Amino acid sequence: MIRTEHLTKSYGPTRVLDDVSISLLEGKLTAIVGANGAGKSTLLSIISRLLDADAGTAHVDELDLATAKSEEVARRLAVLRQDTHMTSRLSVRELVSFGRFPHSGGRLTAEDDRIIAQSLDFFELGDLGDRHLDQLSGGQRQRAFVALALAQDTPYVLLDEPLNNLDMRHSVRMMRHLRGLVEQLNKSVVIVIHDLNFAAAHADHIVALKDGRIIEEGRPVDVMTAPILEKIYELPIDIHVIDGIPYAIYFR
Amino acid sequence: MTTSTRDDAPTTSRDRRARSRRTLIVSSSVLAIASLLSLFVGVVNVAPWSIFEADTDAYRALVIARIPRLIALLLAGSSLAVAGVIMQQVTRNRFVSPTTAGTVESAVLGIVLATMWFPANSLLVRMLVAIATSLLGTFVFIRILRRIRIVDIIVVPLLGLMFAAVVSAITVFLAYRYDLLQLVDTWTTGSFSRVLRGRYEPLYAVLIGGVVAYVFAARFTVVGMGENFAVNLGINYHFVLNLGLVIASVNTAVVVVVVGAIPFLGLIVPNVISMWAGDNLQRTLPLTALAGAGFVLVCDVLGRVVRRPYEIPTGTIAGIVGAVVFIALILRARTDRT
Known part of the structure; x- marks a missing residue:
């Protein structure tokens, strides 16, 4: 609670x-x-x-x-703030992968891969995984950020x-x-x-x-x-x- | 839930790691071959078999000058590129680099101060003072950046160059008073022609910064995503930010003390790599280091060939190439925004 x-x-x-x-x-x-x-x-x-x-x-x-x-x-606890202005050039999958950081640091395990794929699928981003963030529409970007919070698995x-x-x-x-x-x-x-x-x-x-x-x-x-x-x-x-x-x- | 699988794209992180390892192997092989060939460019004719003919001029040129020179330029190039990419990540600004944040000029000021205070100074003393002043200069500039609202991306490098000019003015004034003016030139224009066995080894210190940078690569990327994301993911934002600036300042100061400044390298190399391969430092940091080393290697070989038997300093060539690419990057950044 x-x-x-x-x-x-x-x-x-x-x-x-x-x-x-x-x-x-x-x-x-x-x-x-x-x-x-x-x-x-x-x-x-x-x-x-x-x-x-x-x-x-x-x-x-x-x-x-x-x-x-x-x-x-x-x-x-996963938090997504309103200010998601981001200049980093990352693919959707790379972004969502960072949700696993609190669990496995920088080294992704097979379990991390599974959770990342699930999070992408849950927000219908499976086909956009290799797209860069600046190639997404506003709605897709917003879903990618929430998918990061989901991958954090909190x-x-x-x-x-x-x-x-x-x-x-x-x-x-x-x-x-x-x-x-x-x-x-x-x-x-x-x-x-x-x-x-x-x-x-x-x-x-x-x-x-x-x-x-x-x-x-x-x-x-x-x-x-x-x-x-x-x-x-x-x-x-x-x-x-x-x-x-x-x-x-x-x-x- | 099922995992999404597509045949054409790698879906596990192991596949992607294998792919980026291949890129890394190819680029380091190219660099290795170029490095090897560079050993045979210069005033003294050196053939590959000279290494087996001790006590000839060619052998001495190779062991005393060429090989140390090669090692020095690879170390300098890679560490300045790494310094640049880390500065850009932690400040979240593509135009912050050792050249455009006063880091280099502050290091030169440190060298002049060390020469004034300890006339019989050793390289180590100079290096320590230069590290201290470049840290101070960089942190002052970052504070200034935080204080003002940046309206246009072009303001940041301009402000940095102005700050660098102010620090330089102090340096030149002091150097003039203490009759060190000719020496200042050797540090502001990097050159590898003075690199000889026994006179460049302190440069190996940059390897420490390189290793720490690699260990913290993922954290630098997260800090580059912004404070909100970093804190949410449990990262000590301010510690990682400051660590990044320390690594960048120390590496820059070490390079400036031993071989002199190589302008714009820390700005253009990371930007080009970022456009090509993105900003995930865990993946791109080794590439950035290799590209930095390659850039200096090319500039140095050019400097050796253009006016044979004379040499044009590497820093001068890098300055010319760098300024052109820098302007191209700024124009690109401005069109991206509109």
Whole structure:
């Protein structure tokens, strides 16, 4: 389980995370939502070891992220940040191979080869393995990066805005893939996402942040209500339930 | 799940390793043959069988000058190319190299300082001071790079060349005051004509950096993917970054002290190899080293033949070739972006 206790972080006088304590459920797809500046990225940065908290702790199972050995955490938790700008000239397979680094250093075993091939296949990249990253479309690149996280073979996967720059078709495919990670491979997946309706349609659990605090969490049907969403986004939002899934309508 | 198999492409890492081993064997054989032939180019006529005729002029030329010269230029070329590719990976910038980050000029400043402070200095003292100053210069430049927002890729090498010019100005001023001006030239323009048995052996120190670089090759590649990826994969980002800069600075300083600077080598060789074979250092580091050695070998042989019986310094030839390729690379990088 990924668990934070009383996480607090300030930049100068602005408190971006204020006493955040959450437990992210195992074997579920959890979506973290909130307006810009709500603290989502800061929370993710602390959990991904890129930022130190001012106070509070974050744990992955029994490992304290502030003190545990980085390579040990890397076998437990895979993180893909939003900024995937990469200038390296690598083939898709080479990129995904680096997911095995926490397990076998630079020397790939037959077992590593098998996992790399599986990860490529899972994201339908089998035929693109020898392509270079700069020869891929946006959707293919994004899948290649998530395939790297899958090759890391960790029980927990954290993705920061995995739908960034994807069109509708690729967004739906990505979300189905992430659902597959949970259902077929029994992983715990946490995503930060802006599109509430994708969260409602695919996530098991939604965590809503505002001004550095968690103000709601629960099943999509519990969180996706007009009063709660209005509080989060300070915008009148209608909810329409279609096939049991609440969709937010807020375009006018 | 099944593994995807295609008949035309190798799918296991063992197949791919075998393929890159073949490339490596072919290129090192080419380099070995070229190296052997280079032994017979020069003012004194040397034939292959001279090696068996001790006490002839040809034998002495071979053992005292030609073979040490060959070893020195292979070591210098490969280590500068390795220094360049590591700098480019850890700074994530294709135009950072010993020539375009003030590393070389800082090393020359160190040599001048060592000559001033310890007039009866040994090669070792000079080398240590040069390593210290080139480390300092490189780290200062990297800090400057971090401070400013780079708008255009061309700004980075320009800034580096400006920084190098400032360091050079200090060097020239000091050298002028202490009457060392003629000597500065020997370090800024690399030449292998002074390499003789007994005077180049400290150059073997670059092998240490080479071995460490190879051991850390995969980590340098991951650091080149960016801090986010490196930290996620459990790599100590700042340690690997600094280690890379240390290897690059030390190797550059050692080469400058023993044979002088070979401009642009650390920039153009890694870029050409990266275009051809990619950025996976575990695979491309040996190729880069071989190509660097080959580049210096060609420049040196050219320098020996063009004005026979006189020699044009290797650094001069490398500077001419390097500047042209450098401009081509910059133009290419700019068209790639638009």
